[in-house]
Amino acid sequence: xxxxxxxxxxxxxxxxxxxxxxxxxxxxxxxxxxxxxxxxxxxxxxxxxxxxxxxxxxxxxxxxxxxxxxxxxxxxxxxxxxxxxxxxxxxxxxxxxxxxxxxxxxxxxxxxxxxxxxxxxxxxxxxxxxxxxxxxxxxxxxxxxxxxxxxxxxxxxxxxxxxxxxxxxxxxxxxxxxxxxxxxxxxxxxxxxxxxxxxxxxxxxxxxxxxxxxxxxxxxxxxxxxxxxxxxxxx
Amino acid sequence: xxxxxxxxxxxxxxxxxxxxxxxxxxxxxxxxxxxxxxxxxxxxxxxxxxxxxxxxxxxxxxxxxxxxxxxxxxxxxxxxxxxxxxxxxxxxxxxxxxxxxxxxxxxxxxxxxxxxxxxxxxxxxxxxxxxxxxxxxxxxxxxxxxxxxxxxxxxxxxxxxxxxxxxxxxxxxxxxxxxxxxxxxxxxxxxxxxxxxxxxxxxxxxxxxxxxxxxxxxxxxxxxxxxxxxxxxxx
DNA sequence: CCTATAAATTTGTATATACAGGTTGTCAAC
DNA sequence: GTTGACAACCTGTATATACAAATTTATAGG
Numbered sequence: 001x002x003x004x005x006x007x008x009x010x011x012x013x014x015x016x017x018x019x020x021x022x023x024x025x026x027x028x029x030x031x032x033x034x035x036x037x038x039x040x041x042x043x044x045x046x047x048x049x050x051x052x053x054x055x056x057x058x059x060x061x062x063x064x065x066x067x068x069x070x071x072x073x074x075x076x077x078x079x080x081x082x083x084x085x086x087x088x089x090x091x092x093x094x095x096x097x098x099x100x101x102x103x104x105x106x107x108x109x110x111x112x113x114x115x116x117x118x119x120x121x122x123x124x125x126x127x128x129x130x131x132x133x134x135x136x137x138x139x140x141x142x143x144x145x146x147x148x149x150x151x152x153x154x155x156x157x158x159x160x161x162x163x164x165x166x167x168x169x170x171x172x173x174x175x176x177x178x179x180x181x182x183x184x185x186x187x188x189x190x191x192x193x194x195x196x197x198x199x200x201x202x203x204x205x206x207x208x209x210x211x212x213x214x215x216x217x218x219x220x221x222x223x224x225x226x227x228x229x230x231x232x233x234x235x
Numbered sequence: 236x237x238x239x240x241x242x243x244x245x246x247x248x249x250x251x252x253x254x255x256x257x258x259x260x261x262x263x264x265x266x267x268x269x270x271x272x273x274x275x276x277x278x279x280x281x282x283x284x285x286x287x288x289x290x291x292x293x294x295x296x297x298x299x300x301x302x303x304x305x306x307x308x309x310x311x312x313x314x315x316x317x318x319x320x321x322x323x324x325x326x327x328x329x330x331x332x333x334x335x336x337x338x339x340x341x342x343x344x345x346x347x348x349x350x351x352x353x354x355x356x357x358x359x360x361x362x363x364x365x366x367x368x369x370x371x372x373x374x375x376x377x378x379x380x381x382x383x384x385x386x387x388x389x390x391x392x393x394x395x396x397x398x399x400x401x402x403x404x405x406x407x408x409x410x411x412x413x414x415x416x417x418x419x420x421x422x423x424x425x426x427x428x429x430x431x432x433x434x435x436x437x438x439x440x441x442x443x444x445x446x447x448x449x450x451x452x453x454x455x456x457x458x459x460x461x462x463x464x465x466x467x468x469x470x
Numbered sequence: 471c472c473t474a475t476a477a478a479t480t481t482g483t484a485t486a487t488a489c490a491g492g493t494t495g496t497c498a499a500c
Numbered sequence: 501g502t503t504g505a506c507a508a509c510c511t512g513t514a515t516a517t518a519c520a521a522a523t524t525t526a527t528a529g530g
Contacts, residue, residue: 005512005513005514006513006514007513007514031479031480031481032480032481033479033480041514041515042514042515042516042517043515043516043517044279044513044514044515044516045513045514045515047481047482048513048514050481055290057411057413060411060445061480061481061482062449062480062481062522062523063480063481063482063521063522063523064479064480064481064482064521064522064523064524065479065480065481065522065523065524066479066480066481066523067480067481176292176295178292178467179467180465180466180467181416181438181461181465181466181467182438182461182465182466183418183419183436183437183438183459183460183461184418184436184461185436199434201418201419201420201436201437202418202436203416203417203418203438206465210295214297224418225418226416226417226418226419230415230416230417230441231415231416231417232413232414232415232416233413233414233416240482240483240484241483241484242483242484266509266510266511267510267511268509268510276484276485277484277485277486278485278486278487279483279484279485279486280483280484280485282511282512283483283484285511296511296512297492297493297510297511298491298492298493298510298511298512299491299492299493299494299509299510299511299512300492300493300494300510300511301493301509301510301511302510302511
């Protein structure tokens, strides 16, 4: 197991504390000076952790005052960098495999161009359904190139974030990406999985996700019924 | 005029250079060491500028290699921090005022709670239509509290980014915000303005935007037809 | 009690430095 | 020519330090 950088450890600790409500919205986080002493770190290191929390929307900083907790970014944070499951972080959020990972040739990648190496390697394709409160919320179609992923199809992705899975199994981490948003009418298949009526408007999200492995991209298409839950993101 | 911090100056300079294509996608930015010498700055200062460019999606960094230009974030960047008009940056992108700014009492703020001071001050309300290629794309409803905005209603917001306007006229800058995304069926009014058929699915975006002025928020609701253009964002 | 001033606290900006770790190119050995 | 070792270069992480600027708290004076 690889050791996380120290600023990352502080970030994770504070992030978890906020997520669990140990720091409530409106509370002041310990001052940078305090955090330095608690973790035996220099101020720039602690500041790096806090900067990350700011950009993730967990806290706000005010000069002369301190770091004010805003709380965990609410809702279904699919618009943020974190993987869906980890971002949601609710115990009643389940993932159901509709179609197990299988190898097939590339046809298209949700409108995104794919490079020659990806085309050559073939496509690992699988479909998952995300369920919250016994109600289906996402229909999630994922495609990734079959490059350096031994035994991928034999693993079970049930209730595991794909991003965490790639990180722990293959040391692949997400570095960014782009996404396209559309409002569409649900077709027959989406109606059945998402339990919506005929012609209901649903969100379609096409994502191309970049990773630490050069040339390795994850292509993801998400259909989402926003009748009960809207997608929420902070910026 | 206030002097920008030095890391911000470097950020703005590089950002502009990338936007103008002086660094093309795929190019390597000068190394941190080079940038330090050019701007006579220490490395942490330059790194702070580069970190910002990374999080804004302009560049990618690779250890041992350098900073690779990705280019200016494309598409209709309504999901990003920048204001709509400035983010789009296309000459054929027009803003038409549907309802001029007027003062009215607050009724609701697109589901977001408003604080007592905002409630007390009253609401500046206006509606705009964003047009691209002679086709309407956004219907944009904006509400902001009438706090310290002298003569606001007398200005003309036509073809001016609200964010730029607030910054230049009132020194109010956007620091962040949250947004909620829904897929809905267009109602009669939205149909007419967006030129879509009855019952067409459209995107609804509710945003609460935070500013450098404490307690001053901008509430914005956007309806968007994604038939021709999908909303695009990077992360 | 209230007010104005000063001090303490806290975050913002900036520098200088050191070493670790990944990438690329060079150059000698085979 | 190919390989392998090494050097040069680049970003990543971390520390120590200094001063500026905003806020809060304490203090002294009325």
